[in-house]
Amino acid sequence: MTEPLVTLDHLTVLFDERPVVDRVNLKVHRGDIITVIGPNGAGKTTLIKAILGIQKVSSGQVSLQKNLVIGYVPQHLTLEATLPLSVKRFMLLSGKPLAKCASALARTGVGHLLDASVHHLSGGEKQRLLLARALARKPDLLVLDEPAQGVDINGQAALYDLIRQLRDDLNCGVIMISHDLHLVMAATDKVICLNQHVCCSGTPADISHDPAFIETFGQPVAESLAVYHHHHNHRHDLHGNVVAGGQHGAHTGHEECDHAHH
Numbered sequence: 538m539t540e541p542l543v544t545l546d547h548l549t550v551l552f553d554e555r556p557v558v559d560r561v562n563l564k565v566h567r568g569d570i571i572t573v574i575g576p577n578g579a580g581k582t583t584l585i586k587a588i589l590g591i592q593k594v595s596s597g598q599v600s601l602q603k604n605l606v607i608g609y610v611p612q613h614l615t616l617e618a619t620l621p622l623s624v625k626r627f628m629l630l631s632g633k634p635l636a637k638c639a640s641a642l643a644r645t646g647v648g649h650l651l652d653a654s655v656h657h658l659s660g661g662e663k664q665r666l667l668l669a670r671a672l673a674r675k676p677d678l679l680v681l682d683e684p685a686q687g688v689d690i691n692g693q694a695a696l697y698d699l700i701r702q703l704r705d706d707l708n709c710g711v712i713m714i715s716h717d718l719h720l721v722m723a724a725t726d727k728v729i730c731l732n733q734h735v736c737c738s739g740t741p742a743d744i745s746h747d748p749a750f751i752e753t754f755g756q757p758v759a760e761s762l763a764v765y766h767h768h769h770n771h772r773h774d775l776h777g778n779v780v781a782g783g784q785h786g787a788h789t790g791h792e793e794c795d796h797a798h799h
């Protein structure tokens with residue numbers, strides 16, 4: 538396999554001696570779409586910040602491929618409301634030429650908004666603008682912090698679809714944080730369930746059956762998500778429970794932590 542874009546090796550971040558990210562191992566390769574999920578305060582943003590190099594690491598290591606170009610899409614576009622700013626001007630602040638900016642905007646579906654004010658964009662348009670800014674850098678790795686926040690459900694599905702297309706076009710790796718579990722299940726290749734440490738990781742189908750996932754998010758969430766990847770390669774009893782001894786293909790190929798949860 539090719540050299541990973543990012544390698545986290547026992548990455549640990551302590552705040553006041555409290556481990557907020559606890560011995561996390563992770564590799565992101567070109568072509569991967571990895572989504573980090575986890576409850577509030579689980580350390581997701583801290584992990585992303587460590588990859589971006591803006592969070593001091595307490596122990597362990599973050600290694601990036603040489604000359605790695607990262608395109609970062611923050612959660613929100615925070616701008617001075619009184620500052621008049623067009624989409625074109627905002628994009629040019631990236632330092633990239635207009636032609637590159639315009640083509641990135643076209644690629645994310647907001648090319649027609651070049652002269653619009655950034656203050657008047659809808660939630661979905663703002664996210665597409667941020668994605669275009671990241672894209673203009675021709676990134677090897679796209680890092681997205683809750684890209685679908687403030688976007689309606691149809692817009693969210695379209696946004697995740699776009700992220701997949703961009704991954705294909707750029708042949709980049711993608712790592713993102715998401716709270717939209719249903720969309721995550723439909724749109725990602727690999728899920729990392731973080732609760733300081735990695736509770737479980739694997740394909741969406743695998744982790745929705747994982748006891749560590751069920752412990753973190755609860756049975757109802759796990760059941761509602763499992764529907765997305767219901768392979769019908771096992772039998773149910775009259776109550777819908779999987780009959781013991783039936784094959785359960787969704788349990789293969791995932792990783793679990795080998796220490797107690799706290």
Ligand SMILES: Nc1ncnc2c1ncn2[C@@H]1O[C@H](COP(=O)(O)OP(=O)(O)OP(=O)(O)O)[C@@H](O)[C@H]1O
Nearest residue numbers: 552553557575576577578579580581582583584714
């Ligand atoms: N600079 C800091 N100093 C001290 N504590 C911090 C700092 N940054 C984050 N924390 C704490 O670390 C924990 C993890 O925060 P983080 O933002 O990484 O969580 P998260 O998983 O992204 O949460 P959410 O889903 O709520 O955005 C939280 O308890 C937070 O209060």
